[in-house]
Amino acid sequence: MDARTKTDHPAERVAHLRAEIERHDHLYYVMDEPAISDAAYDALMNELKRLEAEHPELVTPDSPTQRVGGKPAEGFKKAQHSRPMLSLDNAYSVEELTDWDRRVRELAGGLPVNYVAELKLDGLSVALRYEPAAHGGARLAAGITRGDGQTGEDVTSNIRTIRSVPLNIGAQRLKKAGMPAGFEVRGEVVMPAAAFTRLNEEREQQGLPAAVNPRNAAAGTLRTLEPSIVAQRRLDFYAYFLLIDGEYMAAGQQATLDALAALGFRVNPRRKLVANVEEMRSFIDGAEAEREKLGYEIDGVVLKVDAHATQLRLGYTGRAPRWAIAYKFTAKSGVTQMHGIKVQVGRTGKLTPVAELEPVFIGGTTVSRATLHNADFIERLGVKPGDWVKVERGGDVIPKVVEVVHDAEHPRGKLRFSFPLDCPECQSAVVRAEGEVDYRCVNADCPAKLRESLLHFGGRTVMNIEGFGDAVVGQVLENGFAKSVADVYLLRSDELALLKKEVTRKKKDGSTETKLERLLAPVQVSRLLDQIERSKQAGLARVLMGLGIRFVGERTAELLAQEFGSIDALMEANAEELERVEEVGPNISQAIQEFFAQPKNRALVEHLRAAGVDMTAEKKQRSTQLAGLTFVLTGTLPTMTRDEAKSKIEAAGGKTAGSVSKKTSYVVAGEEAGSKLDKARELNVPVLDEAGLMQLLTGEARAE
Numbered sequence: 169m170d171a172r173t174k175t176d177h178p179a180e181r182v183a184h185l186r187a188e189i190e191r192h193d194h195l196y197y198v199m200d201e202p203a204i205s206d207a208a209y210d211a212l213m214n215e216l217k218r219l220e221a222e223h224p225e226l227v228t229p230d231s232p233t234q235r236v237g238g239k240p241a242e243g244f245k246k247a248q249h250s251r252p253m254l255s256l257d258n259a260y261s262v263e264e265l266t267d268w269d270r271r272v273r274e275l276a277g278g279l280p281v282n283y284v285a286e287l288k289l290d291g292l293s294v295a296l297r298y299e300p301a302a303h304g305g306a307r308l309a310a311g312i313t314r315g316d317g318q319t320g321e322d323v324t325s326n327i328r329t330i331r332s333v334p335l336n337i338g339a340q341r342l343k344k345a346g347m348p349a350g351f352e353v354r355g356e357v358v359m360p361a362a363a364f365t366r367l368n369e370e371r372e373q374q375g376l377p378a379a380v381n382p383r384n385a386a387a388g389t390l391r392t393l394e395p396s397i398v399a400q401r402r403l404d405f406y407a408y409f410l411l412i413d414g415e416y417m418a419a420g421q422q423a424t425l426d427a428l429a430a431l432g433f434r435v436n437p438r439r440k441l442v443a444n445v446e447e448m449r450s451f452i453d454g455a456e457a458e459r460e461k462l463g464y465e466i467d468g469v470v471l472k473v474d475a476h477a478t479q480l481r482l483g484y485t486g487r488a489p490r491w492a493i494a495y496k497f498t499a500k501s502g503v504t505q506m507h508g509i510k511v512q513v514g515r516t517g518k519l520t521p522v523a524e525l526e527p528v529f530i531g532g533t534t535v536s537r538a539t540l541h542n543a544d545f546i547e548r549l550g551v552k553p554g555d556w557v558k559v560e561r562g563g564d565v566i567p568k569v570v571e572v573v574h575d576a577e578h579p580r581g582k583l584r585f586s587f588p589l590d591c592p593e594c595q596s597a598v599v600r601a602e603g604e605v606d607y608r609c610v611n612a613d614c615p616a617k618l619r620e621s622l623l624h625f626g627g628r629t630v631m632n633i634e635g636f637g638d639a640v641v642g643q644v645l646e647n648g649f650a651k652s653v654a655d656v657y658l659l660r661s662d663e664l665a666l667l668k669k670e671v672t673r674k675k676k677d678g679s680t681e682t683k684l685e686r687l688l689a690p691v692q693v694s695r696l697l698d699q700i701e702r703s704k705q706a707g708l709a710r711v712l713m714g715l716g717i718r719f720v721g722e723r724t725a726e727l728l729a730q731e732f733g734s735i736d737a738l739m740e741a742n743a744e745e746l747e748r749v750e751e752v753g754p755n756i757s758q759a760i761q762e763f764f765a766q767p768k769n770r771a772l773v774e775h776l777r778a779a780g781v782d783m784t785a786e787k788k789q790r791s792t793q794l795a796g797l798t799f800v801l802t803g804t805l806p807t808m809t810r811d812e813a814k815s816k817i818e819a820a821g822g823k824t825a826g827s828v829s830k831k832t833s834y835v836v837a838g839e840e841a842g843s844k845l846d847k848a849r850e851l852n853v854p855v856l857d858e859a860g861l862m863q864l865l866t867g868e869a870r871a872e
Contacts, residue, residue: 178219178222178223178226179223179226181219182216182219182220182223182226183303185212185215185216185219186216186231186232186336187338188212189209189212189213189216189232190232190334190335190336192204192209192212193232193331193334213232213233216231216232216233217233220233231335232335244321244322244323244391244393245321245322246315246319246320246321246322246632247310247312247319247320247321247322248318248319249295249312249315249317249318249319249320250295250297250352250411250414251411251414251415252317252318252723252726253293253295253314253315253317253320253354254317254484254487254488254489255317255487255488256470256488256489256492256493256494257485257488257492257493257494258468258493258494258495258496259493259494259495259496260495260496260499262445262449265445265448265449265471265493265495266445268493269444269445269448271490272473272482272490272491274806274807275481275482275490275807276473276478276481276482277481277807277858277859277862278859279475279477279478279481280474280475280477280478281473281475281478282441282442282443282473282474282475283441283442283443283448283471283472283473283474284421284422284425284439284440284441284442284471284472284474285439285440285441285442285447285448285451285452285469285470285471286408286425286436286438286439286469286470286472287436287438287439287455287462287466287469287470288466288467288468288469288470288494288495288496289356289358289406289436289464289465289466290358290382290383290464290465290466290467291356291357291358291359291382291383291386291387291464291465292313292314292356292357292358292383292386292387292390293313293314293354293355293356293357294311294312294313294314294320294323294327294354294355294356294357294390294405295311295312295314295320295352295353295354296308296310296311296312296327296333296352296353296354296355297309297310297311297312297352298337298349298350298351298352298353299349299350300349300350301336301349303336303338303339304338304339304349305336305337305338305339305341305342305349306336306337306342306347306349306350306351307335307336307337308324308327308328308333308334308335308336309324310322310324311323311324311326311327311328311333312324313390313391315628316628316629316632316722317629317722318709318722318726319632321391323390323391325395326389326390326391326392326395326398327357327390327405328395329395329396329398329399329403330357330398330403330404330405332404332405332406332433332434333405333433334431334432334433337431337432341430341431341432342431344430345427345428345430345431346427347410347412347427347431348412350412350413351410351411351412352410352411352412352414353407353409353410353411353428353431353433354407354408354409354410354411355405355406355407355408355409355433356405356406356408357386357390357403357404357405358382358383358386358403358404358405358406358464358465359382359383359385359386359389359401359402359403359404359464360382360402360404360463360464361382361463361464361465362402362463363382363401363402363403364379364381364382364385366402367379367385367401380533381465381533382464382465383465385401386403389401389403390403404434404464405433405434406434406435406436407428407433407434407435408424408425408428408435408436408470409424410424410427410428416476416479417476418476419476420474420475420476421472421473421474421476422441422474425439438455438458441474442471448469448471448495451469452469452495455469456497456498459497466497467496467497468494468495468496468497469494469495470492470493470494470495471492471493471494471495472491472492473491473492477866478491479491480866481862481866484723485723485751487721487722487723499560499561500530500560500561501530501558501559501560501561501570502528502529502530502535502558502559503528503556503557503558503559503573503578504525504526504527504528504535504556504557504559505525505526505554505555505556505557506523506524506525506526506551506553506554506555506556506557506569506581507524507525507526507553507554508523508524508553509521509522509523509524509540509546509553509585510522510524511587511588511592512616513591513592513593513609513614513616513617513620514616514617514620515617515620515621515623515624515716516608516617516716516718517591517608517609517610517611517614517617518606518607518608519587519588519591519592519598519606519607519608519609520539520540520541520542520606521539521540521541521542521543521545521546521587522537522538522539522540523537523538523539523540523551523557523559523569524536524537525537525538525557525559528559530559530560530561530567533561535559535561535567537567538557538559538567538568538569539566539567539568539569540568540569541568542605542606542607543587543605543607544605546585546587549569549571549572550572551569551572551585552580552581552582552583552584552585553581553583553585554580554581554582554583555572555573555574555580555581556572556573556574556578556579557569557570557571557572557573558570558571558572558573587607591609591611591614591616592616593609593614593615593616593617594609594611594613594614594615594616596609596610596611596614598610615645618645618650618651618652619641619642619645621653621716622636622641622644622645622650622653622656623636623637623638623641624714624716625653625656625714626641626656626703629713629722630706630710630713630714631703631706631710631711631714632699632703632706632710633656633696633699633700633703634695634696634699635692635695635696635699636656636696636699636700639669639687640664640667640687640688640696643667643668643669643687644659644667647663647666647667649663652772652775653714653715653772653776654772654775654776654779655775656700657700657704657776657779657780657781658779659697659700661693661694661697664688664693664696664697665686665688665690665693667686667687667688668684668685668686668687669684669685669686669687670682670683670684671683671684671685703781704779704780704781704782705782706782707729707782707784707785708725708728708729708732708733708734708735708738708782708783708784708785709722709725709726709728709729709785710725711735711776711781711782711783712725712728712729712735712738713725715763715769715772715773717759717760717763718759718763719755719756719759720756720759720760723751724751724752724756727749727750727751727752728749728752728760729785730785730786730787730788731748731749731787731788732785732787733784733785733786733787734783734784734785735773735777735783735784738760738764739764739770739773741760741761742761743757743758743761746760746761747811747814747815748815748818748819749815749819750815750816750819751815752815753809753811753812754811792821793820793821793864793865793867794817794820794821794822794864794865795821795822796821796833797821797822797823797833797834798822798823798824798825798831798832798833798834799817799822799823799824799825799832799833799834799835799836799861800824800825800826800827800828800832800834800835800836800844800848801813801814801824801835801836802835802836802837802838802841802842802844802845803837803838803839803840803841803842803845804838804839804840805836805838805858806838806839806858807858808858813836813858813861816861816865817861817865820864820865827844827847828844828847828848828851828853829851830851830853832848832851832853833853833854834853834854834855834856834861834864835848835853835854835855835856836855836856836857836858836860836861837855837856837857838857838858
């Protein structure tokens, strides 16, 4: 026995053992540099377990012995993200990457533009929250899945089992990284190739079907309710973002990765600062060449603007940062026969042709259906039922038909496909508006639109009603229990108990019989009604998404909710008030006004109100940075329309005017500025270009 065990106070020895174990965990799981044998490590852990058993008052939740412990969870609670976990826009070619680089440099307005190139890990995004610990460092407080980007699931008990996630971070590490004790780390949970192989060997021995791919296996594992099972799967975690008080680290992306490494996190070593597209391409080619040797799955490379000030200047679109992009590797493809084309009707009435395929295994998934986009695409491709087609999983995710394969082994089909002129669901005539490529069913009572609207309304990113899927929605409609999305809140337990499903079973004589059985057991009915009731508190942004207003997606709905605070204020807003909202232009403004001008849609809002659905939000206080200042816009700006510039000024508390006077604070002038610029010079009104305006908006210049 170590002499220290005999002389140390138990609390001191426990603290020493924990520090040693955490140090060796970091060396082994993060640095891949083990310093002691497995037997020596086990001896440290066993001694700690013994001391904690003898002195239970010394056991703490962040002890290494508590990585796996406690009873299985009954379910995961929802948790709000400190700031949205957004998606990334994608590029699939050097040309697209070049266009993105050009846009970034134009919008940067002279600010520095270098990029950090990182591998795009194919796993599950999570956020880890750390808070101050009693020992002066930081401790893991929560682990949350990405979820819908706004809200995820609290899977802290499972995150704790991942050895490359530090439970504690000492004060010295915090000081070295220049970090406070409270912060948030974002990164990717992955299942290494060796762990995936071992998992499938175990499943085979148990007579279970093999897991399809490591990403799905990692996601399923992290949502397992038994932490001990999660621990056995040997997941890993790579960190790539660092937030303080909900804001990205101001030192930039490269410094962020260095700080994460200093804190003790595993940061992927395959990263590089690149200055241009040629250097990006070199990094991408190298990553793709090494792809099969890494020991974990990647599906591309992520490029992020390094400088934080440039990131702020570039900002965000509705769903993604303008300062980052994911370059996706060449899509995986396969050749199969297309048996037919089915036209689906979406919730907006859009008709989408879908190829029905002989099942083919592509990139770890069996594909039996693929999109054909629209009627023009079918015409261009010349594809017919019976043809052999090449199918790709775009970005390794969405199956799509890309070409017809025609040779001696793959004869052409004989039947030509004609796009329907009537809705396949309600037989109403379909229309194609001038300038649009899509046909739409305009029948407001089309059952397909209602079905898709109900599925959309109950979806995870909208009202998040778990259990309200295809089978339930189909039966609810078949039984006449819903005529609009508001009727979801009128569903009763006795109605849900009537829903049926077809079940086919094999009889002893080898024949089969099909019977109708209850779709939902009593406990499932109760759970679904609880989910419906809980969804009433989802808030205004989710309701706006659920209403299906054209052009209003997740980001726009959130901005509208923060601006207006209630559905009533939004319904009464005019075009000027709507377009004052960031990222809301004339098209979105018109779509919102047209939607609420319909009596049927206003009645829908009232039905939701009567059901007790919360349609309010906390109003975001407008910035006062430009308060009291009046701007006049003239000429053509390099990267913004005047409407966009006007929206940014008003969002920052400023006002815009149509003419120049002595009361004008600034004139913002672009190319071909006219008499307003002459008037500004005559009155000695300060003149800004677009870059100067952006400096005022970002606080880099002081407003006079």
